[in-house]
Amino acid sequence: MLKISEYLAVALAATIKFVGGPLAGVAFKLSWWETSIFSSLGMMLTVFLVVYGGEIITKLIARFRGSKPKKIFSRTTRIAIKVKSKLGLWGIALLTPFIFTPILGSFLALHFRFNKVEILWKMLLCALFAGAVQTWFFYFVKSWFV
Numbered sequence: 562m563l564k565i566s567e568y569l570a571v572a573l574a575a576t577i578k579f580v581g582g583p584l585a586g587v588a589f590k591l592s593w594w595e596t597s598i599f600s601s602l603g604m605m606l607t608v609f610l611v612v613y614g615g616e617i618i619t620k621l622i623a624r625f626r627g628s629k630p631k632k633i634f635s636r637t638t639r640i641a642i643k644v645k646s647k648l649g650l651w652g653i654a655l656l657t658p659f660i661f662t663p664i665l666g667s668f669l670a671l672h673f674r675f676n677k678v679e680i681l682w683k684m685l686l687c688a689l690f691a692g693a694v695q696t697w698f699f700y701f702v703k704s705w706f707v
Contacts, residue, residue, distance in 0.1 A: 567591060568599045575603030579658035579688075583695045587703055593696055601685070601692040604663045608684045611667035612677050641669055650675045654683040658691035 567589040575582025582603050586596025611618070644652055650670060657666025670680045 568595070571596060571599040572603035572606065575600040576607040576663060578662050579604050579691060580695060582692070583699045586696060587699045593700055596700075597689075597692040597696040600696065601688040604658060604688040604692075605681075605685055607663035608657075608667045608681065608688075611664060612671060612680055615668060615671045641672075645669070645673050650679060650683055651687075654680075654687040655690075657684065658688055658695070 568591075570589065571582050571585045571591065574585040579600065582600025583596055586600065591599075644656065648655075650673075653661075653666055653670050653673075657663060661669070667680070667684070670684070671677075
């Protein structure tokens with residue numbers, strides 16, 4: 562039972578900010594592969610919820626924001642458009658675990674109207690890659706201090 566709660570903690574830490582998963586895995590002294598897999602699963606939980614519930618979430622946010630006109634060309638939208646035009650969905654998916662949060666990366670991919678199934682597959686591959694890289698990094702750095 563204790564192991565399951567540790568797995569859930571790693572996955573939940575990765576749902577908000579991906580780097581939280583590998584850090585939690587190191588803190589719980591889980592194996593390298595356990596940490597990597599459950600961090601990726603946590604990110605994919607967020608991606609799945611945003612991709613298939615994103616329209617509802619967007620409508621709720623719009624309702625609470627009010628009728629204030631939105632700036633079309635802000636600094637953030639310019640950066641997002643640059644990433645989309647130069648790197649496409651692969652770029653968004655690859656940057657999501659490293660720079661963006663899973664929520665922001667998913668909303669960006671949805672906002673640019675990429676295919677939902679394609680978003681899920683590319684985000685999954687990039688989550689597995691990032692999970693392996695970040696987990697390896699934190700286990701490697703941990704060995705310096707132990």
